[in-house]
Amino acid sequence: MTNVRIGCDGPHHAADASPEVVDSCLDPQVVARQVSADGTRKYVVRFPDGALAEVVGIPYGDPAAPSRLTACFSTQSGCAMRCAFCATGRLGLTRNLTAAELVWEVALVGRDFGRQVDCAIAMGQGEPLANYDALVDAMADMRADDGLGVKDLTVSTCGIPEGIRSLAADRAPVTLAVSLHAARQELRDELMPGVRAFSLGCLHDALAYYNATAGRYVVVQYLMLGGVNDGHNDLEALVAFCQGLDARVSLLQYNRVEGIPFVPSTFGAAALWCMELSDRGIPAGVNNPRGADVHAACGQLAART
Numbered sequence: 594m595t596n597v598r599i600g601c602d603g604p605h606h607a608a609d610a611s612p613e614v615v616d617s618c619l620d621p622q623v624v625a626r627q628v629s630a631d632g633t634r635k636y637v638v639r640f641p642d643g644a645l646a647e648v649v650g651i652p653y654g655d656p657a658a659p660s661r662l663t664a665c666f667s668t669q670s671g672c673a674m675r676c677a678f679c680a681t682g683r684l685g686l687t688r689n690l691t692a693a694e695l696v697w698e699v700a701l702v703g704r705d706f707g708r709q710v711d712c713a714i715a716m717g718q719g720e721p722l723a724n725y726d727a728l729v730d731a732m733a734d735m736r737a738d739d740g741l742g743v744k745d746l747t748v749s750t751c752g753i754p755e756g757i758r759s760l761a762a763d764r765a766p767v768t769l770a771v772s773l774h775a776a777r778q779e780l781r782d783e784l785m786p787g788v789r790a791f792s793l794g795c796l797h798d799a800l801a802y803y804n805a806t807a808g809r810y811v812v813v814q815y816l817m818l819g820g821v822n823d824g825h826n827d828l829e830a831l832v833a834f835c836q837g838l839d840a841r842v843s844l845l846q847y848n849r850v851e852g853i854p855f856v857p858s859t860f861g862a863a864a865l866w867c868m869e870l871s872d873r874g875i876p877a878g879v880n881n882p883r884g885a886d887v888h889a890a891c892g893q894l895a896a897r898t
């Protein structure tokens with residue numbers, strides 16, 4: 594593990610996707626803070642070189658004194674993956690964030706809520722597995738008792754097979770969540786052009802390897818887009834994809850993004866899918882969006898200041 598220092602991280606060798614190496618020796622600044630009606634807080638952070646990222650704090654129970662607190666942190670400033678439904682995907686990639694910057698994001702949420710962060714999720718801006726070394730270093734630091742003491746860590750990825758295999762081989766004590774969003778190859782290629790190079794078969798193999806090597810289940814995330822990926826053939830394709838995997842399906846409700854034409858599926862459609870999946874022996878649930886009114890929900894992050 595690399596020691597992670599908040600606020601002054603030395604020159605960092607970024608992963609291949611990073612356009613530059615940065616040296617952040619000044620404190621980041623919170624340039625915007627918004628509070629949702631449901632108590633979710635969104636922060637826009639500016640790092641010393643001008644790169645922006647967003648962090649979301651999600652309280653459970655009483656927002657003023659939450660019984661549980663989740664931090665959703667960004668791993669990159671912007672994102673190169675260009676997912677068709679996502680506001681961040683339109684920003685393009687500015688750069689990878691350093692391990693220290695990732696830890697700082699989570700510390701920020703704990704400090705603002707005045708309590709320990711229970712769960713940290715790499716699900717903000719960016720593709721976490723495109724910034725693998727910083728992610729792994731940061732999560733070790735977040736988890737450490739003399740660090741932030743975060744109990745649960747989740748990595749949400751578009752599905753980069755090499756990174757999934759590395760997480761498994763490294764026995765990283767995290768929950769792996771894969772954004773599938775379509776189990777038909779042509780549709781997935783359209784919705785998620787950044788992972789077009791990896792076929793669904795290749796992704797399935799990597800997830801099966803993860804199940805066997807890490808000994809952990811995977812969460813298959815499926816964003817339900819009305820009239821796009823919520824047909825009967827889509828459900829059948831999803832069931833087929835889950836065969837042979839220890840997988841739990843999380844059906845996500847889409848949050849509209851200005852200028853992007855997708856609409857959410859009805860809640861009824863999601864509920865029916867959930868029942869159908871359960872009947873076929875695949876555990877499934879429907880996730881309610883949090884913080885949509887301050888553009889803090891999945892797919893809405895775009896560093897608005």
Ligand code: SF4
Pocket residue numbers: 672673674675676679680681682683717718719720751892
């Ligand atoms: S959904 Fe995630 S991976 Fe896709 S463009 Fe948005 S931030 Fe990037």
